[in-house]
Amino acid sequence: MTVAASRESVVVGLVQMSMLADTARNIEHAIDLVRQAAASGATLICLPELFSSRYFCQVEDTANFDLAESVPGPTTETLAALAAELDVVIIANVFERRAAGIFHNTAAVLDGKHGYRGKYRKMHIPDDPRYFEKFYFTPGDLGFKSFSTGSGELGVLICWDQWYPEAARLTALKGAQILIYPTAIGWHPEEKAQLGQAQHAAWETIQRSHAVANGCYVAAVNRVGFEGQPGADGGIDFWGGSFVAGPDGQVLARAPSDSEHVLTVPLDLAAIEETRVGWPFFRDRRIDAYAGLVERYLDTDAEGPSG
Numbered sequence: 001m002t003v004a005a006s007r008e009s010v011v012v013g014l015v016q017m018s019m020l021a022d023t024a025r026n027i028e029h030a031i032d033l034v035r036q037a038a039a040s041g042a043t044l045i046c047l048p049e050l051f052s053s054r055y056f057c058q059v060e061d062t063a064n065f066d067l068a069e070s071v072p073g074p075t076t077e078t079l080a081a082l083a084a085e086l087d088v089v090i091i092a093n094v095f096e097r098r099a100a101g102i103f104h105n106t107a108a109v110l111d112g113k114h115g116y117r118g119k120y121r122k123m124h125i126p127d128d129p130r131y132f133e134k135f136y137f138t139p140g141d142l143g144f145k146s147f148s149t150g151s152g153e154l155g156v157l158i159c160w161d162q163w164y165p166e167a168a169r170l171t172a173l174k175g176a177q178i179l180i181y182p183t184a185i186g187w188h189p190e191e192k193a194q195l196g197q198a199q200h201a202a203w204e205t206i207q208r209s210h211a212v213a214n215g216c217y218v219a220a221v222n223r224v225g226f227e228g229q230p231g232a233d234g235g236i237d238f239w240g241g242s243f244v245a246g247p248d249g250q251v252l253a254r255a256p257s258d259s260e261h262v263l264t265v266p267l268d269l270a271a272i273e274e275t276r277v278g279w280p281f282f283r284d285r286r287i288d289a290y291a292g293l294v295e296r297y298l299d300t301d302a303e304g305p306s307g
Contacts, residue, residue, distance in 0.1 A: 008270055010151045012178070012217075013042025014242040014263040015051075016255045018225035023052045023067065027075060031082060033262055038086040040264045044151035046091040048223040048242075049159050049184040050105070053095070055236060058229045060135040068097035072116050076108045083110040089151040093158060093182040095136070096121070105137045107156045107182055111149040120145050122158040123167060130188065130229060130236055133160070146174035152269055153177045155216075159184055162207055162220065166293065172214035173282075177272055179210060183222040186238035200239055204251075212249040215276040217267050219244045224260060247275035 015033045019026050030051055037045045050056075052075060056064040069075060071094050083090045089111050096106035096119075105122035121140030125133045144167060146155045155176025161167045162181050171179060185203060187196045204220075211218040224240035242255040244265045255261040276282060292298050 007150065007152055009266060009268055010178075011041045011043050011264055011266045012151075012219050012244060013037030013040065013045040014219060014221040014244070014255065014265075015045060015047050016222060016224050016240050016242040016261045016263065017048060017051065018238075018260055019051065019054050019223060019227070021054055026052045027078065031079075033260075034079075034082060034088075034090060035086070037262045037264060038088050040262065041266075042088065042264045044089045044091075044149075044154070044178070046180050046182060046219060046221045047093060048221050049093045049182040050095060051093060051182075051223070054227050055184050055223070055238075057133045057136060058130045058227070058236065059231065060132050061230070064136065065097075065103065068095045068103050070098075071096045071106050071108055071119050076110060076116060079108075080110045080115050084113045084115065087112045087150075089149045089154070091154070091156055091180055091182060098138075102138050103136055104140060105133065105158055106140075107158055107180075109147045109149060109154065109156060111147075111151075114150065117147045117149060118145065120156045120158070122161060124160045124164055126160045130234070144170040144174060146171060146176040148175075155179045157181050162203070162210075165206075165210065165213065168210035168214055168218075172216055176214075176216060177269055178217040178219060178267065179214070181207065181218070181220040183220055183242075184238065185222060186236040188234065189226070189237050190234065192237065196239075200241060200257075204241070204243065208245045208249040208251065211245040211247055212279075213281060215247045215279060215281065216272055217244065217246060219265075222255075224255075224258070247272055 093107045096104040109117040111117045123140040127134040155171035221242045223238045228235035240257045253265045255263045
């Protein structure tokens with residue numbers, strides 16, 4: 001029997017927070033908010049993407065590599081001790097230094113008194129204006145994973161992974177009951193009036209669809225607040241809106257878009273079995289017909305075999 005097998009319910013706590021330039025203060029603040037979540041009954045507590053610093057990927061600057069650390073390392077060891085003290089699971093996203101010149105965007109799973117369970121390295125790395133992550137992060141090489149913990153079977157993915165149904169599916173097929181997405185996403189202020197509502201709706205909709213397609217819970221925890229672009233005008237207005245969706249895709253709870261918030265939501269893990277029986281998407285998958293998914297693109301104009 002796995003650690004997760006005996007648990008029928010879990011209370012998830014999403015720590016939606018703003019970040020300062022001072023990494024030590026960010027970690028102290030995160031610890032305070034984790035304690036607040038635990039005091040509210042949370043047994044699974046998730047921090048946003050790269051919570052210990054401002055979102056440095058707005059610019060390409062080699063000085064930012066000094067923010068990286070090993071995983072396990074100082075931050076995960078501090079939070080592992082906190083998880084053990086509170087007897088909770090903490091999901092902590094860290095800028096990982098793996099070796100000279102090799103860095104990852106990594107989420108560590110810290111399982112209460114059981115300690116460090118393992119890590120997931122972000123697989124999909126964006127490269128967009130003010131999201132220059134390819135400059136910093138090597139794509140993950142650990143594959144999609146589900147971690148057996150005291151708060152259930154947890155599948156951890158990170159931000160840009162949110163947009164890929166393949167990532168959600170493969171993680172769910174590993175046994176994940178909850179898909180967790182530490183996130184740093186927001187608006188370019190100059191685009192917000194025209195595109196903001198549609199961008200936010202698309203972000204939430206795609207993740208709700210992962211819950212439906214896989215019959216599991218989805219928890220997305222975002223940072224909040226404006227962070228200026230170093231050395232230039234502009235920046236990112238992180239939109240908060242952290243939320244939890246049930247296996248039917250309905251939003252169970254949502255944090256505000258303009259302030260820090262600790263969102264605590266009880267989850268009935270038995271609902272996963274009920275949903276998957278009623279909507280047997282796993283049963284009806286045509287695994288014999290999906291070979292094309294491993295191709296970059298299916299060129300329908302290419303000439304087929306002659307004869």
